[in-house]
Amino acid sequence: MNLTAPLRVIIVEDMIAIRHDIEDFIKQQTGFIVIGTCGTVHDAIVLIHHTQPDLLLLDIGLPDGTGFDILEQLPAQMKVIFLTAHHEYAIRAIRYGAIDYLLKPLNKQELTEALQRVVVSKPLLQEQIAITLHSFRKNIEQGYIALRNRYYVQIVELNKIKYLKGDNGYTTFFLNDGKKVVTTKSLKDYEEFLPADSFLRTHQSYMVNELYIDRYLPKECILYLEDGAKIPVAVRKKEMLDSYFKKL
Structure with a gap:
């Protein structure tokens, strides 16, 4: 009943x-x-x-x-x-x-x-x-984002997001305090509205907040973040990243 x-x-x-x-x-x-x-x-x-x-x-x-x-x-x-x-x-x-x-x-x-x-x-x-x-x-870019899954909603500042990793329709947010938040939306969903000048889509499964980039190794197709995390760079994204770093 x-x-x-x-x-x-x-x-x-x-x-x-x-x-x-x-x-x-x-x-x-x-x-x-x-x-x-x-x-x-x-x-x-x-x-x-x-x-x-x-x-x-x-x-x-x-x-x-x-x-x-x-x-x-x-x-x-x-x-x-x-x-x-x-x-x-x-x-x-x-x-x-x-x-x-x-x-x-x-x-x-x-x-x-x-x-x-x-x-x-x-x-x-x-x-x-x-x-x-x-x-x-x-009508401006927002400084916060609400991340939702089946169990809760987490409010997060954009500048505290280090990177995002997509996997089978889910997206994990890696935060600068070491916490992770798993959401029930795809990485593509977030790519469509997160500010493109701050969040770089480096790979089919990754987006990176530029604030946390430490080094870019173009030959190895790897981005290193400040905490040592290694983020892969897809071959088709190399031109975009090369252009990004030339403007810095």
Whole structure:
């Protein structure tokens, strides 16, 4: 007998047809119950305060503002899945905060997978929200990143990351205090939004923070970090690294 209460869901989407489609789909899923829908920032904030949902499906572009305006006013910790068209700065901000999102037009399989992830995920930390809002509002590179796996979210300063190692869809972050954080995203995911002028993709499985580079041996195709760590350099990345070091 499953005694786990279903997640109480609010859908915030200004396109009525999309809103109805999402509602109908979620009603067919076990473990979820739709307790309200709306299409504006104002109505969403009122509805959230009155009902205290567990999960928000949150459109970014709304008639009277954005989903980030709602995120800023959440009265308590809850789970969030953003719904967005291709919006570079919004997606970058969402990724920095390690918040789940789906691209429109919505795909039922991807929505199913997102709902499965959210069942085992934790509610958003205030730090995740702060990182996301700062990145979106200022439209600048963020100084912090939220690293998420199935068990926890770790907030890390970018300048404390020495290097990243990818392995079968997982990425391990090696930090300057000797700690490691394993995430459930691929190295390519992080390459797409970490600042390219600071994090160098040296190999299929490695990215390096330039702050920690000590030596580059082009003939051996190896980067040495300050702590002695050896980072391989792929042949196809040598030209990029040669150009990088010539500019120093």
